Amino acid sequence: QVQLVESGGGLVQPGGSLRLSCAASGSIFSIYDMGWYRQAPGKQRELVAAITSGGSANYAEAVKGRFAISRDNVKNTVYLQMNSLKPEDTAVYYCNADVLIRYRGQRDYYWGQGTQVTVSS
Secondary structure, eight states: OEEEEEEOOEEEOTTOOEEEEEEEEESEEEEEEEEEEEEOTTSOOEEEEEEOTTOOEEEOGGGTTTEEEEEETTTTEEEEEEOSOOGGGOEEEEEEEEEEETTTOOEEEEEOOOEEEEEOO
């Protein structure tokens, strides 16, 4: 089994920063793409940022220049550094990982539990 545990969410004022982390554990052979999604109440879940196993990243237009995704392949952890936060960034943030399961050759997507990010003055 594979678990993704998120941390780092909270309440922050506009212009502030937060750093989210998501650590994968369990029967992992390797992890391909990892990403961060967010979902505001009543809205669709949307991709915020994604990163390949080789470190190539892409971002939603709304967060370019403000957010940075990174990963530590040894720790099986993905991070999202969020700077210059805006109220419209308020959402539940979910991490996602494309995981190759150890020994089984099985490849599946897994989701973190979600962490609330609230940007408000």
